[in-house]
Amino acid sequence: MIADYTIARSDCMEIKVKLEFDVDKIKKQKQGNLDRTQDFLDQRVLNDSNYFIPMQEGFLKNSGHVVKRGQIEWSAEYARKQYYGLPNKSKQVNPNASMKWFEQAKARKMKEWERIANGEYNK
Numbered sequence: 001m002i003a004d005y006t007i008a009r010s011d012c013m014e015i016k017v018k019l020e021f022d023v024d025k026i027k028k029q030k031q032g033n034l035d036r037t038q039d040f041l042d043q044r045v046l047n048d049s050n051y052f053i054p055m056q057e058g059f060l061k062n063s064g065h066v067v068k069r070g071q072i073e074w075s076a077e078y079a080r081k082q083y084y085g086l087p088n089k090s091k092q093v094n095p096n097a098s099m100k101w102f103e104q105a106k107a108r109k110m111k112e113w114e115r116i117a118n119g120e121y122n123k
Contacts, residue, residue, distance in 0.1 A: 037121040038069045041113060045102070046072050048109045052101035054082055055093040072102075 046064050049072070053061045063076035074083075082089075082099070089097040098104050106113075 033121050033123070035069065036123075037117050039066075040120050041117050042066045042069065042072055044113065044116060045105065045109075048105040048113075049102045052096050052098045052104040053094065054086075054089040054097035054101075056090070 043066070046066065050061050050064055053064075053074075055061055060074055060076045060079060060082060063079065064072060064074045066072050073079075076082075083101070084099065087099055089099065091097050
Protein backbone atom coordinates (compact mmCIF):
# COMPACT_ATOMS: atom_id res chain seq x y z
CA MET A 1 0.00 0.00 0.00
CA ILE A 2 1.33 3.41 -0.88
CA ALA A 3 0.03 6.68 0.54
CA ASP A 4 1.01 10.17 -0.60
CA TYR A 5 0.56 13.08 1.79
CA THR A 6 1.13 16.79 1.52
CA ILE A 7 2.29 17.87 4.96
CA ALA A 8 2.74 21.61 4.54
CA ARG A 9 2.20 24.04 1.73
CA SER A 10 3.11 27.69 1.45
CA ASP A 11 3.92 30.10 -1.39
CA CYS A 12 7.58 29.10 -1.21
CA MET A 13 7.59 25.47 -0.30
CA GLU A 14 5.63 22.25 -0.33
CA ILE A 15 6.51 19.13 1.68
CA LYS A 16 5.33 15.81 0.32
CA VAL A 17 5.70 12.48 2.02
CA LYS A 18 5.30 9.07 0.45
CA LEU A 19 4.71 6.12 2.78
CA GLU A 20 4.85 2.50 1.73
CA PHE A 21 3.29 -0.23 3.88
CA ASP A 22 3.62 -3.98 3.60
CA VAL A 23 0.04 -4.73 4.61
CA ASP A 24 0.54 -8.52 4.64
CA LYS A 25 3.53 -8.17 6.97
CA ILE A 26 1.53 -5.94 9.32
CA LYS A 27 -1.39 -8.41 9.33
CA LYS A 28 0.97 -11.31 10.14
CA GLN A 29 2.59 -9.34 12.95
CA LYS A 30 -0.76 -8.35 14.44
CA GLN A 31 -2.05 -11.94 14.19
CA GLY A 32 1.12 -13.13 15.92
CA ASN A 33 0.54 -10.59 18.68
CA LEU A 34 -3.05 -11.74 19.01
CA ASP A 35 -2.12 -15.45 19.14
CA ARG A 36 0.64 -14.85 21.71
CA THR A 37 -1.70 -12.72 23.83
CA GLN A 38 -4.50 -15.30 23.72
CA ASP A 39 -2.12 -18.12 24.71
CA PHE A 40 -0.84 -16.07 27.63
CA LEU A 41 -4.34 -15.05 28.71
CA ASP A 42 -5.69 -18.62 28.48
CA GLN A 43 -3.02 -19.84 30.89
CA ARG A 44 -3.61 -16.93 33.25
CA VAL A 45 -7.39 -17.51 33.32
CA LEU A 46 -6.83 -21.22 34.00
CA ASN A 47 -4.42 -20.49 36.86
CA ASP A 48 -6.63 -17.78 38.39
CA SER A 49 -9.69 -20.03 38.15
CA ASN A 50 -7.85 -22.90 39.80
CA TYR A 51 -7.35 -20.67 42.85
CA PHE A 52 -11.08 -21.20 43.57
CA ILE A 53 -11.36 -24.85 42.56
CA PRO A 54 -12.48 -27.40 45.16
CA MET A 55 -9.75 -29.88 45.99
CA GLN A 56 -9.19 -33.12 47.77
CA GLU A 57 -6.34 -34.71 45.86
CA GLY A 58 -6.02 -32.27 42.96
CA PHE A 59 -7.50 -34.38 40.13
CA LEU A 60 -10.07 -31.74 39.22
CA LYS A 61 -7.48 -28.96 39.24
CA ASN A 62 -5.05 -31.05 37.19
CA SER A 63 -7.75 -31.82 34.62
CA GLY A 64 -7.91 -28.15 33.63
CA HIS A 65 -6.41 -27.40 30.23
CA VAL A 66 -6.66 -25.20 27.16
CA VAL A 67 -8.83 -26.91 24.54
CA LYS A 68 -8.07 -24.30 21.89
CA ARG A 69 -7.28 -20.61 21.96
CA GLY A 70 -9.92 -18.89 24.05
CA GLN A 71 -11.43 -22.09 25.47
CA ILE A 72 -10.45 -23.84 28.68
CA GLU A 73 -12.09 -26.77 30.39
CA TRP A 74 -11.77 -29.10 33.32
CA SER A 75 -12.20 -32.61 31.96
CA ALA A 76 -12.58 -34.62 35.16
CA GLU A 77 -15.85 -36.55 34.87
CA TYR A 78 -17.27 -34.83 37.95
CA ALA A 79 -16.22 -31.28 36.95
CA ARG A 80 -19.70 -30.18 35.81
CA LYS A 81 -21.31 -31.44 39.00
CA GLN A 82 -18.73 -29.63 41.13
CA TYR A 83 -19.08 -26.45 39.08
CA TYR A 84 -22.87 -26.19 39.08
CA GLY A 85 -24.41 -28.61 41.53
CA LEU A 86 -22.64 -28.99 44.85
CA PRO A 87 -22.84 -25.71 46.79
CA ASN A 88 -21.22 -26.86 50.04
CA LYS A 89 -17.53 -27.11 49.17
CA SER A 90 -15.00 -28.48 51.62
CA LYS A 91 -12.49 -25.75 52.39
CA GLN A 92 -10.11 -28.05 54.19
CA VAL A 93 -7.59 -28.36 51.34
CA ASN A 94 -8.45 -25.12 49.52
CA PRO A 95 -10.03 -22.44 51.72
CA ASN A 96 -11.00 -20.51 48.56
CA ALA A 97 -13.00 -23.40 47.06
CA SER A 98 -16.32 -22.45 45.51
CA MET A 99 -18.82 -23.35 42.82
CA LYS A 100 -18.38 -21.65 39.44
CA TRP A 101 -14.66 -21.13 40.01
CA PHE A 102 -14.21 -19.44 36.63
CA GLU A 103 -16.94 -16.92 37.47
CA GLN A 104 -15.29 -16.27 40.84
CA ALA A 105 -11.96 -15.59 39.14
CA LYS A 106 -13.58 -13.44 36.45
CA ALA A 107 -15.38 -11.30 39.03
CA ARG A 108 -12.10 -10.61 40.83
CA LYS A 109 -9.59 -10.59 37.98
CA MET A 110 -11.29 -9.27 34.83
CA LYS A 111 -9.71 -5.81 35.01
CA GLU A 112 -6.31 -7.39 35.57
CA TRP A 113 -6.85 -9.79 32.64
CA GLU A 114 -7.74 -6.84 30.40
CA ARG A 115 -4.65 -4.91 31.53
CA ILE A 116 -2.40 -7.94 31.03
CA ALA A 117 -3.88 -8.72 27.59
CA ASN A 118 -3.42 -5.13 26.41
CA GLY A 119 0.16 -5.09 27.66
CA GLU A 120 1.00 -8.43 26.10
CA TYR A 121 -0.57 -7.50 22.76
CA ASN A 122 1.36 -4.25 22.56
CA LYS A 123 4.79 -5.79 23.26
